[in-house]
Amino acid sequence: MKLPRRHLTLPALSTLALALLPMGPMAQAQLLVAEPVVQDVNATVAEAGANSSFDAYLGEVAGRARAQGISQRAIDQVLGGLTVNQRVISLDRDNLRSTSPNSTGFSPLAPYLRTHNSQARIDGGRAAMRRLGGLAAEVEQTYGVPEAIVIAIWGHETAYGAVKGSFDLPRSLASLAWEGRRRELFEPELIATMRMVDQGVPRASLVGSYAGAFGNPQFLPSVYLRLAVDGDRDGDKDIWNSDVDTLHSVANYFRDAGWRPGQPWGVRAYVPNSLDRDAVVNQVTSPVCPRVHGRHSQWKTVREWRALGVQPMGPLGDDVMASLFEPDGPAAPGYLLTQNYRVILEYNCSNYYAMSVGLLADEISR
Numbered sequence: 349m350k351l352p353r354r355h356l357t358l359p360a361l362s363t364l365a366l367a368l369l370p371m372g373p374m375a376q377a378q379l380l381v382a383e384p385v386v387q388d389v390n391a392t393v394a395e396a397g398a399n400s401s402f403d404a405y406l407g408e409v410a411g412r413a414r415a416q417g418i419s420q421r422a423i424d425q426v427l428g429g430l431t432v433n434q435r436v437i438s439l440d441r442d443n444l445r446s447t448s449p450n451s452t453g454f455s456p457l458a459p460y461l462r463t464h465n466s467q468a469r470i471d472g473g474r475a476a477m478r479r480l481g482g483l484a485a486e487v488e489q490t491y492g493v494p495e496a497i498v499i500a501i502w503g504h505e506t507a508y509g510a511v512k513g514s515f516d517l518p519r520s521l522a523s524l525a526w527e528g529r530r531r532e533l534f535e536p537e538l539i540a541t542m543r544m545v546d547q548g549v550p551r552a553s554l555v556g557s558y559a560g561a562f563g564n565p566q567f568l569p570s571v572y573l574r575l576a577v578d579g580d581r582d583g584d585k586d587i588w589n590s591d592v593d594t595l596h597s598v599a600n601y602f603r604d605a606g607w608r609p610g611q612p613w614g615v616r617a618y619v620p621n622s623l624d625r626d627a628v629v630n631q632v633t634s635p636v637c638p639r640v641h642g643r644h645s646q647w648k649t650v651r652e653w654r655a656l657g658v659q660p661m662g663p664l665g666d667d668v669m670a671s672l673f674e675p676d677g678p679a680a681p682g683y684l685l686t687q688n689y690r691v692i693l694e695y696n697c698s699n700y701y702a703m704s705v706g707l708l709a710d711e712i713s714r
Contacts, residue, residue: 402432405526413539422545426518426538426554433523436515436558440524454643457675457703464504464704465711473503473712480591487579491599492609496709498598501695503712504705505566512564512588513557517541521560521569534560540569547573553588563587564594565601575601605694606687613692613706614685615662619674623656628672637697644685645672653684660684675699 410423476499477484484495499508506512518541525534537560545551556562560569564587567576576585579596586593628648634641648656651666658672670684683703692702 402526413542418542419546422542425545425551426542430519430522433519436520436523437527439558457700460700461704465708469503470711472508473499476508477712483592487595487599491603493599493602493607496713498595499712500705500709501598502564506564509564514555515558517554517556517560517562520558537569540573543573544569565598575604602691605691607691608688611686611688613688614683615660615664617661617682617684618659619682620657640697640699647671
């Protein structure tokens with residue numbers, strides 16, 4: 349999901365699918381334990397207390413929205429009748445899942461790639477390229493962002509529009525903001541949904557992932573307001589249903605984030621065992637996603653990397669600045685990453701996500 353820079357991770361489609369599953373037989377059976385009347389009363393009291401606090405919080409949000417120029421009509425449409433969604437809060441608390449780390453201290457990349465860059469996803473991207481060939485080429489010419497990168501983002505975010513989420517966005521955002529752990533993120537997004545309604549977006553369209561992202565590219569409301577594009581010029585920035593608006597909007601995001609035309613995101617690299625890796629460790633701590641950026645080496649020109657024995661295995665100019673990344677350690681594939689890789693990280697600040705997008709785009713282009 350694309351959050352406002354500098355951003356939050358997007359839940360995996362597997363997590364979203366889990367949220368959409370009906371209650372299983374064991375969970376239903378647990379509702380039939382002894383003393384059901386006492387449990388129901390306690391649950392009702394707790395829920396009533398939560399909703400009382402929630403209603404008071406929404407009143408505060410409404411006041412802040414009015415102070416920002418949001419109309420009362422939009423405030424009422426977005427906030428009216430909302431209740432706490434405890435399922436959303438639980439999903440947000442549980443959305444960081446880890447697997448066994450490898451020798452680098454991080455979960456291995458290869459299993460992630462097998463799951464997220466499946467043959468079905470690659471084939472879907474190639475089919476989308478064939479279907480949208482003229483449009484995708486036009487978008488690349490307009491924004492300078494490779495069509496395969498734009499298509500790969502679409503594939504990763506919503507499986508080319510197949511899985512866009514069914515949570516009510518205002519209810520999700522209001523629940524997460526009220527819960528409080530990341531109110532500074534979610535409350536502005538809740539107010540941004542009101543601004544969307546003020547700009548003509550139907551309240552019924554505000555449906556998406558549990559964390560507030562929506563549409564084909566999984567933009568958050570603030571990103572939609574800033575960067576969504578009416579590519580077909582029909583008066584609507586319809587990133588829910590319009591392929592044209594979707595591709596233009598994703599490409600506009602990447603251009604705004606600093607994509608450099610003519611450079612790849614990165615290339616596979618031969619890294620000799622003789623390379624002194626300690627000598628190229630990055631000593632600068634990034635103010636954004638330090639665990640992500642801290643895994644990359646110092647920046648050097650490709651010419652300098654060649655002098656150290658690191659050889660790019662794809663086209664990459666000698667004067668291009670690149671960073672070495674060995675996601676699964678020295679014995680596994682290494683990559684020279686360009687500034688454009690960091691642009692992908694702007695979309696979702698995860699090396700797993702950015703690597704899978706780049707490699708998926710490469711496969712789609714073949």
